[in-house]
Amino acid sequence: MKTVALFLLCSTAFALAPDAPADPSRRQTVTAKPDTCCCAPPIPTAAYSAKSLYQAEGSFTDDAGRVFRLGELRGRPVVLTMFFASCGYACPLLVADMQAIRAKLPPAIRGRAAFVLVSFDLARDTPPALAAYREQHGLGRDWMLLHGTDDSVRELAALLGVSYKPETGGGFSHSNLITILNREGEIIHQRAGLRGGLDETVAALTLANRE
Amino acid sequence: MSFRMPIVRCGLTALALASAVKVLAEDTAALRLIPAGTYEPLLRSSQDPARIPVAAFLLDERPVTNADFLAFVTANPKWRRSLVSRLFADTSYLQHWSADLEPGPAAPLRAPVVQVSWFAARAYARWAGKRLPTTAEWELAAAAGYDRPDGRNDAALKRDLYAWLARPVPAVFADATSLRPDFHGIRGLHGLVWEWVDDFNTAMVTGESRADTTLDRNLFCGAGSAGASDTTDYAAFMRAALRASLKADNTTTSLGFRCARDTAPLNAFP
Numbered sequence: 292m293k294t295v296a297l298f299l300l301c302s303t304a305f306a307l308a309p310d311a312p313a314d315p316s317r318r319q320t321v322t323a324k325p326d327t328c329c330c331a332p333p334i335p336t337a338a339y340s341a342k343s344l345y346q347a348e349g350s351f352t353d354d355a356g357r358v359f360r361l362g363e364l365r366g367r368p369v370v371l372t373m374f375f376a377s378c379g380y381a382c383p384l385l386v387a388d389m390q391a392i393r394a395k396l397p398p399a400i401r402g403r404a405a406f407v408l409v410s411f412d413l414a415r416d417t418p419p420a421l422a423a424y425r426e427q428h429g430l431g432r433d434w435m436l437l438h439g440t441d442d443s444v445r446e447l448a449a450l451l452g453v454s455y456k457p458e459t460g461g462g463f464s465h466s467n468l469i470t471i472l473n474r475e476g477e478i479i480h481q482r483a484g485l486r487g488g489l490d491e492t493v494a495a496l497t498l499a500n501r502e
Numbered sequence: 503m504s505f506r507m508p509i510v511r512c513g514l515t516a517l518a519l520a521s522a523v524k525v526l527a528e529d530t531a532a533l534r535l536i537p538a539g540t541y542e543p544l545l546r547s548s549q550d551p552a553r554i555p556v557a558a559f560l561l562d563e564r565p566v567t568n569a570d571f572l573a574f575v576t577a578n579p580k581w582r583r584s585l586v587s588r589l590f591a592d593t594s595y596l597q598h599w600s601a602d603l604e605p606g607p608a609a610p611l612r613a614p615v616v617q618v619s620w621f622a623a624r625a626y627a628r629w630a631g632k633r634l635p636t637t638a639e640w641e642l643a644a645a646a647g648y649d650r651p652d653g654r655n656d657a658a659l660k661r662d663l664y665a666w667l668a669r670p671v672p673a674v675f676a677d678a679t680s681l682r683p684d685f686h687g688i689r690g691l692h693g694l695v696w697e698w699v700d701d702f703n704t705a706m707v708t709g710e711s712r713a714d715t716t717l718d719r720n721l722f723c724g725a726g727s728a729g730a731s732d733t734t735d736y737a738a739f740m741r742a743a744l745r746a747s748l749k750a751d752n753t754t755t756s757l758g759f760r761c762a763r764d765t766a767p768l769n770a771f772p
Contacts, residue, residue: 341588449620449703449750450589456704459551 339365344450345476349443351409354421354436361447361476364435367405368499369472370492373444373453373465375412376424381467384485386428388469393433395493400500406434411444411455411463451478473499529570529630533560533763534687537651541638544738556642561635562760564678564689565614565697566626568605574626576603581622588751590621595753613675614695614758620750623698623759632761634700637745639762641738644692646685653684659692663737666693671756692737698759702745 339345345362353359370389374382389406396404410416416424421436430436439447448455455465471480471492480495482488538558543551575582575596582602586595596617600606609615618626620634627633635643647656662682681690691697744757 343589346587346589445701445703446621446624452749454703456701 340475340477342478343476344447344472344478347443347446347450349439349446351437351439351443352418354418354425354438356418359435359437364405364407364472365476366474367403368400368474368496369405369407369470369476370496371407371409371451371470371472372468373409373411373448373451373455375410375463375465376416376420377412378462381465381485385467385469388482388485388489391489392469392492392496395489396496400497401433403500404433404496406430407437408434409437409439409444409447411448411465413439413441413444415461452481471495471499529566529573529626529632529761531562531564531566531570531761533632534563535559535765536561536639536643536686536688539642539645539651541642541645543638543641544735544742554638556636556638558765559635559639560763560765561639561643561686561688562632562762563683563687565695565758565760566623567612567678568599568609568615569611570630571615571618571626572603572605572611574629578625578629581625586622590625590751591619592751592753594755595619595622597753598755608674610674610677612677612679614678614690616675616695616755616758617753618698618758619753620698620702620748622753624700626759627761630761632763634698634759635762636701637699637704640691640697640699641741643686643688646688648682648684651685659684663692667737667740695756695758696741696744696754698757699745702748703750 339362345360345365347361349361351359351361370392372385372389374385376382386408389408393401393404393406408421410421416438418438421438424430425434425436447453451468451470453466453468455463457463467483467485469482469492470478473479479499480492482492536559539556541554541556543554579585580587583596583599584602594617598606598608598617600608605611624634645653647653647659650656653659675694678694679689681693683689684691748757
C-alpha cells in the first residue's frame, strides 16, 4: 500500500512537471538537489517569488511522521487552515468548509489541489494524533495534516495573519481563516470567519490553479 | 627607540581594527538573569488565565543596537535592506540607514536598531544563538522597578516612564545603554523603543475596534480597558494595543527588540 501511495505521489509530481511556471523575470533556475526518493523527479528548484510563503524555512512533520516543508506543495493550488484537533467548535466547521470547497471544485482542479491542516497544538497534535484525526474524518491522500515546532508554527501563523493563544482549558482561541495559495505559494484569497464565502473561495482556487 | 614607534602604532592600529572587526562579527549584548515569577495579563478574556507562571530566563541587558544589526546583515546578505524579501519586511525596513551596510547619522552604532520586522528580529536572534522573549517574559522583566523586583510602586520608574510616553519619537535615538538599569540590571525596557516579542500574534484583535492599522503614533490608543487587571497601567495598554495592531512584516520608527535565552546550559542547544 505504501509503495502504491509513493508511486502515485511520484507520478503526480511527474504530471505536474511539464507545466511548471517559467517566467524568467521572477525566477531563476538553480541546480537541482539530489533526489530523496528512488523515483522522485527533481523538486522544482527555481527561486521562489517575493510573495511566496514557501520562502519560509520552517519544518513540519506530517501525520505519517515524515519531515515536510511547505515548499513541497509548489505547483499545486492549496487550501490551508490552521487548527487543533481537539477543538470542539470552530475547527470542525473549518474542516467541513474545506470539504465543501473540495466537493465544489471541478474534478480537474480537485485532482491537483492540496488540503492542508496545520495544528498549533504542539503538545497534543502529534503525528499519531493527527493520523487518528485523518482516520476519524475520512480525509484522503490529498489532505496533509502537519505538526510543527513552536518556531515553524508561529512563523506560518505570522505569514497568514493568524492569531492564536492557549486558553486555561487546554484549548486555543484563534483566528478562523481559510487561505488559498496559488501554485507559487502566494496568498491569493482568505476567507475569514465561519460562514459563507465558499463560492468565492472555489473561484479563487480555480484562479490559483492557473497562476 | 624612535624607529620602533611606527611599528608599535601599526600594531595598535591592527589591534584596534581587529577589535572593531570583532565587534562587527557578533551579537554583543550581555544577558542578565530574570528570576522565575508570575505575569498577570492586563487584558484577558474569561478563557485566559489570570496569572501565568514564567520560568527563570536570560534577557539582554539592552536592546539590539545598529552595530549589532550591521554585523547580522553583513553576515546574512538576504536581510540587507536592498535584498530582503517583501514577505518578511515592509518597505520601510531599515529605511533610516544610509545604505545596506552603513547605518549612517540617523542610526548611531550604539543606538537601538528600529524599523525592523518581527521576521528580521527573529532571524537576528537565531543568528545570535538566542530567541525573542515571549510576551509573558518581557512583561515580567518590565515589571521590575529601579531598586525592587516589583516596580508597581516605584515612583521614580513611573515618573520616567510617563515622561517618555509624553515625548515624541526622537529623530535619532540615544545609546542603548544610556538608561538607568533596573533591579535586574536591564536597561531601556521603558524609555527608549518599543520591542517585538516572539508571540506578539497571541494578541487577539477582538478587543480592538480600530480598523486603521497604520503604525506609529496613531495606534496608541488606550481605550477598551474593561476587564483589565490594572487600569492604572496605561503603558501596558499601549503595549497591548501595539502588539495587537502589528503584522509580522511591519517596521516602525520606534520599534526595536532585544533577545532572550533559556537558562539551560549552552551545550543543551545543538
